[in-house]
Amino acid sequence: MARYDYQIFIPGGNKTALVYGLENDVNLCKTIQDKIIAEHQHDPDGEVEQVGFVSTDKSKPQLTMTGGEFCGNATRSAAVYYLDGRLGQVEIVVSGVAEPLAAGIGTGGEVWAQMPVYDDVAYCVLQTKRSGLYWVMIEGISHLIVPQLQALPYLTKIYECNNADAQKEIALSLLHKTISEYSLPSDCSYGVIFLENIADVIKMHPFVHVCKSDTTYYETGCGSGAICVGLVSSLLRGEDVCLPLLQPSGKIIRAEVACVDGTMKGKISGEVERGEVWAVEV
Numbered sequence: 001m002a003r004y005d006y007q008i009f010i011p012g013g014n015k016t017a018l019v020y021g022l023e024n025d026v027n028l029c030k031t032i033q034d035k036i037i038a039e040h041q042h043d044p045d046g047e048v049e050q051v052g053f054v055s056t057d058k059s060k061p062q063l064t065m066t067g068g069e070f071c072g073n074a075t076r077s078a079a080v081y082y083l084d085g086r087l088g089q090v091e092i093v094v095s096g097v098a099e100p101l102a103a104g105i106g107t108g109g110e111v112w113a114q115m116p117v118y119d120d121v122a123y124c125v126l127q128t129k130r131s132g133l134y135w136v137m138i139e140g141i142s143h144l145i146v147p148q149l150q151a152l153p154y155l156t157k158i159y160e161c162n163n164a165d166a167q168k169e170i171a172l173s174l175l176h177k178t179i180s181e182y183s184l185p186s187d188c189s190y191g192v193i194f195l196e197n198i199a200d201v202i203k204m205h206p207f208v209h210v211c212k213s214d215t216t217y218y219e220t221g222c223g224s225g226a227i228c229v230g231l232v233s234s235l236l237r238g239e240d241v242c243l244p245l246l247q248p249s250g251k252i253i254r255a256e257v258a259c260v261d262g263t264m265k266g267k268i269s270g271e272v273e274r275g276e277v278w279a280v281e282v
Contacts, residue, residue, distance in 0.1 A: 001281045004032055008040075008048070008275030009077035011111065012221035013249020015046050016077045017278075019053045022064055026212065028282065029053065033066040033213060035280045049217045050210075052095075054078055062093040067213030069189030070096035070140025072223025072268050073253075075113040079103035080272050096140020096189070106269070110254075115227040115266035116140060121257070125235045128182050135184050136228035138266070142185065143206075143228040144175050144192040151194035155205060158194075168216050171207035188212060193225040203246040204229065221247035227266045230255030234264075 006019040017036045023029050033051040040048040052074045055062040063078040065071050075094055082090045089104035096116075103113035116139035118124040126135045134145040146154070154174065158167050175192040178184065191208035206222035209215070219225075226245045234241045240258040247253055253270040 003279050003281050005277055005279050006036060006051075007081065007277045009080060010045070010273040010275060011073035011076045011223065012247050012251040012253045012270045012272075013046075014050070014073045014219055014221035014223070014247070015040070015043075015048050016071075016074050017048045017051045018063075018074070018077055018081055019051065020056050022053050022055050022062060026068075029064075029066045030213060031282050032280060033215075035282060036278075037215075039278070039280060046220060049219055050074060050215070051213075052078070054081055058082055060093075061090050064095040065210075065213070067189060067210035067215070068095050069210050069212075070094060070116060070138070070224060072113055072115060072227065073221060075101060075103055076111045076223065076268070076270075076272050079105065079111055079113060080274055085274060094140075098139065109271070110269045111272040112267055112269035113223070115224070115268060117227065117231065117257070117264050117266035119263045121231055121235050121259075121264045125231050126184070128178060128184075133178065134232045135178070135182075136231050137185065138224060138227065138231075141189045141191070141208075141224045143190060143225050144178055145228055145232050146174070146192060146194045148195050148197050151196060151205070155194055155196060158205070164218065167218055168207060171218070172209060172216065175207075175209075191219075191222065191225055193222070193229060195229065198246065201244060201246045201252075202229070203248075205248060218248070220249040221251060221253060223253060223268045226253045226255040226268050227257070230257040230266065231264075233257070 188211040194205040234257040
């Protein structure tokens with residue numbers, strides 16, 4: 001058996017494990033992931049919702065998720081790892097994305113990451129014929145955004161249901177029906193984000209499914225979902241946006257979308273807690 005060290009990070013409540021060392025064997029990555037998830041499934045601060053692998057050569061930052069998807073919160077966690085919690089910026093090669101992404105820690109302690117949005121917001125946001133639903137594509141993952149009016153019937157069922165698997169089925173049934181009905185593109189990593197207006201803030205309810213890692217979570221926080229909500233808002237308003245989005249964890253992830261020199265740019269930011277180093281044997 002081999003030993004794999006990993007560290008826990010909690011970006012916006014979204015508990016993430018980063019394994020020290022890159023692995024090319026998909027089956028081995030899945031085995032390591034499953035052992036880590038099992039190890040932490042009863043943690044008092046919540047279970048691990050995703051696992052990524054980072055290069056230990058800090059001169060060549062790289063993050064690869066178990067399922068090969070893009071993950072915004074794991075990218076922010078990797079920035080904390082590579083910067084060792086210090087202020088600064090780093091360029092990270094991230095799975096699911098063609099070009100390295102900038103990420104860093106700002107003077108206020110917030111951890112930010114560039115998001116892999118396409119140049120034209122109208123290209124990556126598709127409104128389905130089911131009025132008010134939006135299919136949003138960024139590199140490495142896609143999300144179905146469901147505004148409050150359309151989300152309320154689903155959220156009512158989710159709130160009434162205490163079974164996690166049943167909650168996931170409520171969300172994924174809508175997602176799969178919409179993908180099939182409109183022949184929408186899928187990256188094999190996708191989610192449905194139900195929105196709820198609470199006082200003066202929008203709350204996200206993110207359900208994320210990654211085929212290759214065989215995981216589905218009602219996530220406590222979702223960075224890629226946050227930027228997709230920002231893209232929809234920017235398209236509808238016809239202007240740059242900076243949205244504070246409340247996560248199920250109670251934390252805020254801020255989504256910023258801006259047009260710079262005719263090109264759409266996206267960024268998320270928020271707090272990232274750095275946890276302990278653990279080890280698993282496989």
